[in-house]
Amino acid sequence: MNVSIRNMTVPRKIYHLLFWLVVTVIFLYDRRYLIQKFNLPDHFIECVTVRLLLVISLVYFHLYYLVPRYFRARRYTVYALLLFSALIVYVSLQNLYDIYLYGYVIGDLASRDFWHAFPYNFVTISWYLLLTAALKVSLDWYEERKKKTSGTDLSHLQHPNGQEKIVFLKTGTRQIKTNLDHVTHVKGLKDYSIVFTKQEQIIVKGSLKTTEKLLADKKLVRVHKSYMVALDLIKTINDNHIILDGHTIPIGRSYKKDLYKLLAI
Structure with a gap:
């Protein structure tokens, strides 16, 4: 009994770690690119930490609350409204935090105020959500397939x-x-x-x-x-x-x- 449970939980921990490792690497690469572009070493750790916490919170809210409770239940209208609201809140907090640290929003030189930077950051975080959802589905599919091909019935x-x-x-x-x-x-x-x-x-x-x-x-x-x-x-x-x-x-x-x-x- 204990062996079977151990065989089931360890792979899930590995998948979970891999999932967040990929999300973090992609996120940090994007931040590194912007830091190099604007040469802004000040508050780098603070900026990355806060943004990463915001991203993790949003991804968790999407994958482990909105998707199982609304999307899988086919309540698409409520799902879309809540997801759109969450994106608005995320982008607003991100922009406001940039303004708090630097006096402007990190990004293109022509889009440094709150509203001009809003569309780009909205599209960017939407892409992150799509990527993490696709990665999560892929990992779940792989795990289910591995269970079936291993010949071990854990149900x-x-x-x-x-x-x-x-x-x-x-x-x-x-x-x-x-x-x-x-x-x-x-x-x-x-x-x-x-x-x-x-x-x-x-x-x-x-x-x-x-x-x-x-x-x-x-x-x-x-x-x-x-x-x-x-x-x-x-x-x-x-x-x-x-x-x-x-x-x-x-x-x-x-x-x-x-x-x-x-x-x-």
Whole structure:
């Protein structure tokens, strides 16, 4: 078990390091070019540090918040509006910081004030975002392909004692180790499912039917078109609802008869 987890996490750390190394090298090269062009050694460390922090914050916000929450959920309008707003904020902070350090915005001689430098810096940071997104997609694709070709199935693992069964549920860019015995119920949305455990809620991509196959070793029973419940955890039924760990789960009319048979009611 420990060996399998180690084999999975180490490559991700390497990919993560490689990802930011490339972003940083590209960013520093661009800054070096401007420093050579204008011969501005003063405040170089401060300028690079602040700009790099701004870039990292923007890239993280884009890749790990906007993309999984809005773009992958096909909420393209909200995604575009939030991304555009984030770009505006980034460019404004970058320009204002240049003016604070040097009295003008670093760039072309004809575009040294806040507004004239705005279009160029906006296009530049948009290119950075596109580059980092493409690199992230490429690394994720390579990692998934490596998993498939290695012949190692990390989606389902079992302890040596044969009792505790583990699955890795993918949510966004993360793989969350989940004990099947801790899964209480699953709620299906349109293109996503929420897996409820005794400790947390995990959002996974896929319909309720897809999630049911993923959790095949956990005895889940469909009680509603949008809900599955762990059969062994059903203790209380109140009218047409199951009361489970503080959650009230509806029982669909077409599922009630089969459920009652399973529970010997």
